[in-house]
Amino acid sequence: MAAFEQPNILIVEDDSDIASMLTDLLKSHGFGAWSVGNGRDMDRLLTRQKFDLVILDAMLPGEDGFSICMRLRASRSLPILMLTARREDVDRILGLELGADDYVTKPFNSRELLARIRSILRRASLAHKPGDVIGPLTFAGWCIDPSSRKLVDADGDEVSMTTAEFDLLWAFCCNPNKILTREQLLSMTHAGAAGPVERSIDAHISRIRQKIEPNLKDPVFIKTVRLGGYLFAAFVEKTK
Structure with missing residues (x-):
């Protein structure tokens, strides 16, 4: 548009x-x-x-x-x-x-x-919109591209993402191995504007996990930190 x-x-x-x-x-x-x-x-x-x-x-x-x-x-x-x-x-x-x-x-x-x-x-x-972005970024065979706003798996297949899901995953990829509170994630993904209630972060993360985690019962990428928030436990690097 x-x-x-x-x-x-x-x-x-x-x-x-x-x-x-x-x-x-x-x-x-x-x-x-x-x-x-x-x-x-x-x-x-x-x-x-x-x-x-x-x-x-x-x-x-x-x-x-x-x-x-x-x-x-x-x-x-x-x-x-x-x-x-x-x-x-x-x-x-x-x-x-x-x-x-x-x-x-x-x-x-x-x-x-x-x-x-x-x-x-x-x-x-x-x-x-052109922006001051880092990507595309890769983690464990996945590639996330902020310009096209596409997430592609290790087989090269695009995975459908809502705008909120993509923004959350991008925020994680830009801050790997850091504990991010729900408030921080809400701020990163909605720029301080009127967005979903804080608990909706959990719902969106649940959907992201369904798309990227090998085992939902034991997530290896998006870790829940008790009384803290979430941590993206992955090695993230720029594409060459």
């Missing part, structure tokens, strides 16, 4: 009043906004229009938002912000574990929602 392009956002929300309010809010702040009421209509629109973010309601008729989130994440790197009236932590963590980049509960503050949207888009846009 070039700097002058208007970010396009797809709203998947079956409540017509909320969908209309969100559409008006986003358009009034310089975003392109489309809304649909279910996963079937979302799929049709995604084949015709390019979007930079999906705002996905968790409770939808037919296929629910959690199922849609998991399906989208399996096939696309499109950022996802989940929206729901359910405030239980288990739902929030489930959404993040299924691949959502952030999670907002209803009723929501419009300014907070916009801040979270901008934070997600800013992180996703790093793939299109």
Whole structure:
């Protein structure tokens, strides 16, 4: 997405009043906004229009938002912000574990929602901006490239990552064998903007482990440090 392009956002929300309010809010702040009421209509629109973010309601008729989130994440790197009236932590963590980049509960503050949207888009846009980056970097046969924002395994296959997952793994690779607290990781990956709750770091790390660890019961790369945070126990070097 070039700097002058208007970010396009797809709203998947079956409540017509909320969908209309969100559409008006986003358009009034310089975003392109489309809304649909279910996963079937979302799929049709995604084949015709390019979007930079999906705002996905968790409770939808037919296929629910959690199922849609998991399906989208399996096939696309499109950022996802989940929206729901359910405030239980288990739902929030489930959404993040299924691949959502952030999670907002209803009723929501419009300014907070916009801040979270901008934070997600800013992180996703790093793939299109020149930056003062170190990489690509390698560890144990893996290669992570901040310019293309791709993670490639030892066989040369690309592994799908959400923006939050990629940012966390990159932060680890830039700070190998150092204990990083959840607060530090949150700061590194969200630049101090309104991001997911601290506990979401655990959910994202759980997903990263599922993708890179040989044995989930005994992680060799991302180590949990009791009362400390996490440590990336790998030898990291620049590619030649």
